[in-house]
Amino acid sequence: MTENGVDSGLSQSCNGSETLVGDSRAPKTPLVDNKLCKDFNDTIKLQQAARNAAGDSPYQPRPPSLPRTRKGRTPEDSIRTRRLRSSQESLSDPVGSSTDSLKEDATVSPTGGFALGPASPLKSDPTVGLASTPVPVVFRKRGSSLSEYEHGPVRQQQQQQDSPELRLRSARMRLSPLQPTGSLPPLHQNLVSTAMRTANRIDKDCVDYGTRSVQRLHRNLSESRLLDDALSDSVSVNSMRSTSSVLSPIKPQDVRNRSFLEGGGLGSGALLGVEELTRYFPDRRLGLYIVTWNMQGEKVRGGPGKGLPSNLDDLLLPADSDFVQDFYIIGVQEGCPDRREWDTRLQETLGPHYVMLHAASHGVLYLTAFIRRDLIWFCSEVEHATVTTRIISQIKTKGAVGVALTFFGTSFLFITSHFTSGDAKVYERILDYNKIVEALSLPKGLPDTNPYRSTSSDVTTRFDQVFWFGDFNFRLGHDRAGVESIIECAAGGDMAALLEHDQLAKEMKDGSIFKGFQEARIHFLPTYKFDIGTDVYDTTTKQRTPSYTDRILFRTRYVDDIHVLKYTSCSSIKTSDHRPVVGVFHVKLKAGRDTIPLGAGQFDRVLYLEGIKRRSTRELKMREAMKNQSSVCAIS
Known part of the structure; x- marks a missing residue:
């Protein structure tokens, strides 16, 4: 501080032509020249002489002056405007500091001194009573506190132009991390296997059905109070290919252009065409x-x-x-x-x-x-x-x-x-x-x-x-004793030695029967002839030879x-x-x-109903028998 109550940094900046650096907003005018600094020093001297004549001590502290605001605006509005402007600048400025977002605008020189804007009027000190004299406005030093700035005798009201140098040093607000308004939903278990994901994939033109089906599923579960404990079965969700069933969705225009029972060729709407075949048999088997x-x-x-x-x-x-x-x-x-x-x-x-x-x-x-x-x-x-x-x-x-x-x-x-x-x-x-x-x-x-x-x-x-x-x-062209001997010696189901005597295999090889037909390899015992209810081959007087009939x-x-x-x-x-x-x-x-x-x-509908009825009756009888058996065991 100088003896007239002005920061020493101000006089230092006015002794030479320093480069301006803004803290929250960049200046809008060029830097002051030496002549302007000289005029400002002269004005300071006149104010000091006036204070001496009035008997005031240059070192007597006085309360800070309230900042002047624009017409119709309160100080709170100004502070809110500065915060909003600093926030907007911080979003676009990658190098700004988050500590200056709430500080007032100031133009600061690189050396840490104050810099002046040109031709700004200086408010007269109310304690002195001097006439208003045009003086440049003094801005607080970057990094100084708000109270130190308010002790200064002058204020600025005119906005200044931005410059690249000042933009690099502009303030930036550090935003707090976003927090959810409510509790996060629990992670659901996925019960679908890889094979089922492939088999129940959603059609490419109906990819939105999965989302809509999930919403509908969650809504239904919420109504039944089962949402918190239910597992998300993606097998059911992914297979919901329409809004009402697991069937593939069909557009009305497709129904108009095709018949489901007759007509159509190999087009996309054919009942027996490639599209339906691929849907039911992806591997064509x-x-x-x-x-x-x-x-x-x-x-x-x-x-x-x-x-x-x-x-x-x-x-x-x-x-x-x-x-x-x-x-x-x-x-x-x-x-x-x-x-x-x-x-x-x-x-x-x-x-x-x-x-x-x-x-x-x-x-x-x-x-x-x-x-x-x-x-x-x-x-x-x-x-x-x-x-x-x-x-x-x-x-x-x-x-x-x-x-x-x-x-x-x-x-x-x-x-x-x-x-x-x-x-x-x-x-x-x-x-x-x-x-x-x-x-x-x-x-x-x-x-x-x-x-x-x-x-x-x-x-x-x-x-x-x-x-x-x-x-x-067709029989085995060998006596029974020889056939039984080969069966006993057969290891691991290898019946090749037995099939060498097979009449059918011989005739098929000669081409006299079943032309173009094939048969899988046989690894089971001859299927004829057994005594009923046993695994013993024919014991009657005919003693038929075991054969693959x-x-x-x-x-x-x-x-x-x-x-x-x-x-x-x-x-x-x-x-x-x-x-x-x-x-x-x-x-x-x-x-x-x-x-x-x-x-x-x-x-055959009648046969279908009769078979299902018998199946249900058999199941009930089995349950009743098991119940009676358990009751007997409990009594004993």
């Missing part, structure tokens, strides 16, 4: 479960060891299978007299997920086709035909039943047959085969998917995929379209002298056209 069984004409209700098995789960739903298949095709030879009862048993076992697509018979030859209920819309009408191989056509114990259908764009033919029996009647069995392939009149109304590969003399050439199964009655063969128009997953026998079914044979296949599919005669969802 259909699962087939085929069973052939000679039931030996057993009655449904009979004496001990007679009748149908009490439970068909081991036959249709084996415990070693990971998944059920899309189609179940069951062929029976020498079936039970009550075919309806047999079909009802099958429906009861497969349950509500399957419906009977078609059932055909030829005497005691039965062929039944079940399909998953949600795939029935992609299937054509089902056609069937029969052929008898007996000289007297009224005797229908030997022959064949064929069922034909088209699924999407792939045509299928399923044949179950029963050939002539007898160890030495190989030639008669070949005649049975030739008669069947020539006389089986299929297809009838279904279009041939590839007529260039079809021949009129062989029904198996008119379809893409053909499965032929049944009791072919029950077989499943397949043929395809295209290489590698059929992949074998399982080929085995069901050893737990012992109500016949034959063991059932089971084959599981994956078949490649192709897209089709809606112009084929579609089945339009037809199935």
Whole structure:
């Protein structure tokens, strides 16, 4: 401080031409020159002389003067304006200081002294009574306190121009971190697997449905007071492809442009086109479960060891299978007299997920086709035909039943047959085969998917995929003792030594039967002939040689379209002298056209309801039996 009460930094800055630096706002005028500093010093001297004449001590402290404000504005408004301006500058200035955001505007020289704006009027000191004299305004030193600044005798009211040097030193407010208004939601568990994410992905044109479904799910859970404890199952959320169900959304215009049952080609709206095929079968593979069984004409209700098995789960739903298949095709030879009862048993076992697509018979030859209920819309009408191989056509114990259908764009033919029996009647069995392939009149109304590969003399050439199964009655051309010896020596299911004597394998190799057909490798024991209810081969006086009479063969128009997953026998079914044979296949599919005669969802409704009713009754009986058993144990 000088003796007149003015900071020494002011006189230092006026002794030379210093560069201005602003603290909160940059000046708007150039720096003062030497002449202006000289005029200011003269004015200070005049004020000091006036104070001396009035008898005031230059060192007597006096209260700070209130800052002048613009007309109609309070000091609080000025401070609020400065804070807002400093905040705006701090957002755009990366190098500003956060400590000066609430300080008043000042123009500061790099040396720390005060700098002056040009031609600013100086307010006269009210204690002196001098006339107002134009003097430059003094700004507080950067870093000084507000009280030190208010002790200064002069104030500035005119804003000054910004400069690059001052902008680099401008103040910046340090904003506090944002805090949430409420508590954060809990992290939800994700219960979906990778496979399910792929299988239930949301369509690209419907990506907003997932968000909308989450909102709807949370709203419903909130209403039921379960939101806090519920797990977010993304399987359900991601599978909500429409606003009301898990089905894929359909636009009204798409419904106008297409028919769901007929018409359309390979466009995006075709029922049997690529879009629908990819949606249901991403890998284009259909699962087939085929069973052939000679039931030996057993009655449904009979004496001990007679009748149908009490439970068909081991036959249709084996415990070693990971998944059920899309189609179940069951062929029976020498079936039970009550075919309806047999079909009802099958429906009861497969349950509500399957419906009977078609059932055909030829005497005691039965062929039944079940399909998953949600795939029935992609299937054509089902056609069937029969052929008898007996000289007297009224005797229908030997022959064949064929069922034909088209699924999407792939045509299928399923044949179950029963050939002539007898160890030495190989030639008669070949005649049975030739008669069947020539006389089986299929297809009838279904279009041939590839007529260039079809021949009129062989029904198996008119379809893409053909499965032929049944009791072919081909035997092992070896004595029983030799066969039993080979069976005992077979290790790990290797039946190659036994199949060297197989009549069917020999005839197929020679090309005299089943031309173009294949068979999976056999790793199971011969399925004929057993004593009923046991695992012992024939002990009667005939002493029949164990043989592979029950077989499943397949043929395809295209290489590698059929992949074998399982080929085995069901050893737990012992109500016949034959063991059932089971084959599981994956078949490649192709897209089709809606112009084929579609089945339009037809199935046997009466059989479906009866099978579900029996299934429920059986479940209730099992629970009641378990309850009674537990009660007996508690009493004892």
